[in-house]
Amino acid sequence: MGISEEIRNKFKGLTSEERSRPATLLKRVQAEYGYVPEDALEVIAGLTGLPLSQIKGVATFYASFSLRPRGTHVIQICQGTACHVKGAKRLKERLESLLNTETGQTTEDGIITLEEVRCIGCCNRAPVVVVDGRTKGRINIRELEPLIRDLRD
Ligand code: FES
Known part of the structure; x- marks a missing residue:
């Protein structure tokens, strides 16, 4: 079929x-x-x-749909205005460097997909990332490495 x-x-x-x-x-x-x-x-x-x-x-x-196969885990980084003002671009670049992949792509091992989303309505908690559907607000750049390590464990 x-x-x-x-x-x-x-x-x-x-x-x-x-x-x-x-x-x-x-x-x-x-x-x-x-x-x-x-x-x-x-x-x-x-x-x-x-x-x-x-x-x-x-x-x-809609950020919930993907036109490409995703990895086991999905990290979405908000690039809306409030998050942008709070340094979302730097966070995105750091994630790309830690994952050795570009936004919109999946890591070579197929474990993590990095995506960019527009405002998800949690601007008061900017900058925001969504990890496997769970929102994490006021994310600090130093939290990214342990976050990825946890996903790979
Ligand atoms: S701009 Fe990021 S949650 Fe609104």
């Missing part, structure tokens, strides 16, 4: 209303595969009757 057919089968139990919502379908695929494969975007466009570009737009807008 090809991946498109497999994905179509996963949507079979959904109501027709659920099937018309791209975000609901994308959420399903993300939960199942850990990312949204290109084929899934096409299947969703076909099911919803919306243009592929619009489905891609939804998938790239």
Whole structure:
């Protein structure tokens, strides 16, 4: 069975209303595969009757969707204005150097994916990182190395 057919089968139990919502379908695929494969975007466009570009737009807008396979752990660094003012750029550069990878990529060992996100609504705790879905506020540059070490343990 090809991946498109497999994905179509996963949507079979959904109501027709659920099937018309791209975000609901994308959420399903993300939960199942850990990312949204290109084929899934096409299947969703076909099911919803919306243009592929619009489905891609939804998938790239929300930080919870990834168009590439992710590592076992995901570190997201907020680059919104409040976090930027509090040194988020330096934190991002430090993470890239510690992980030896660029933002948007996964480490060579496949363990950690580093991503950049826009404001996640915790500006009063800037600068903010999200590690495997858990938000850590007022993150200090010195905390990054132990944080990565913990994820690799
Ligand atoms: S700018 Fe980072 S949480 Fe708002």
